[in-house]
Amino acid sequence: MAIERTFSMVKPDGVDRGLIGEVLRRYESNGLKISALRMTRLVPGRTQEFYGMHRGKPFFDELVAFVSSGPVVGMVVEGEDAIRRVRDIMGATNYKQAIPGTIRAEFAREITRNIVHGSDSPESAAREIEFFFGGT
Ligand SMILES: Nc1nc2c(ncn2[C@@H]2O[C@H](COP(=O)(O)OP(=O)(O)O)[C@@H](O)[C@H]2O)c(=O)[nH]1
Numbered sequence: 001m002a003i004e005r006t007f008s009m010v011k012p013d014g015v016d017r018g019l020i021g022e023v024l025r026r027y028e029s030n031g032l033k034i035s036a037l038r039m040t041r042l043v044p045g046r047t048q049e050f051y052g053m054h055r056g057k058p059f060f061d062e063l064v065a066f067v068s069s070g071p072v073v074g075m076v077v078e079g080e081d082a083i084r085r086v087r088d089i090m091g092a093t094n095y096k097q098a099i100p101g102t103i104r105a106e107f108a109r110e111i112t113r114n115i116v117h118g119s120d121s122p123e124s125a126a127r128e129i130e131f132f133f134g135g136t
């Protein structure tokens, strides 16, 4: 299995609820490496660009308003099969369907406010890392 880099982000609900360290610990304790880390706030236009693949979906406006509502912590996570492993640690998009013990199963209470983001493919990982860390 190849060493991969993926992008993950603690969303504003995760920051607000004091779960930054919890998310980092879960990645690190699974043997993944955090190789970049940055807290920032995304203005709505930047959030729309980040979630561009979801434009036009019924939840898009709510998602953009939520992710723009406060600081986020973006990170690059590295390791073998990192893209899939980060998503396994996060749990399913709908927290009600997430496997017990995953971040979303334990902490999410609504579909939109589900604590973390993780890239879903090598292409989105590359795009999202550049979006968040390009030029820094
Ligand atoms: N309210 C609502 N929010 C959704 C729904 N699907 C996705 N979202 C939100 O939009 C984000 C991006 O969706 P998606 O890429 O499909 O899920 P992810 O890759 O697991 O984060 C999710 O993490 C949720 O915050 C939905 O059906 N309803």
Ligand SMILES: [Mg+2]
Pocket: 118, 120
């Ligand atoms: Mg996604």
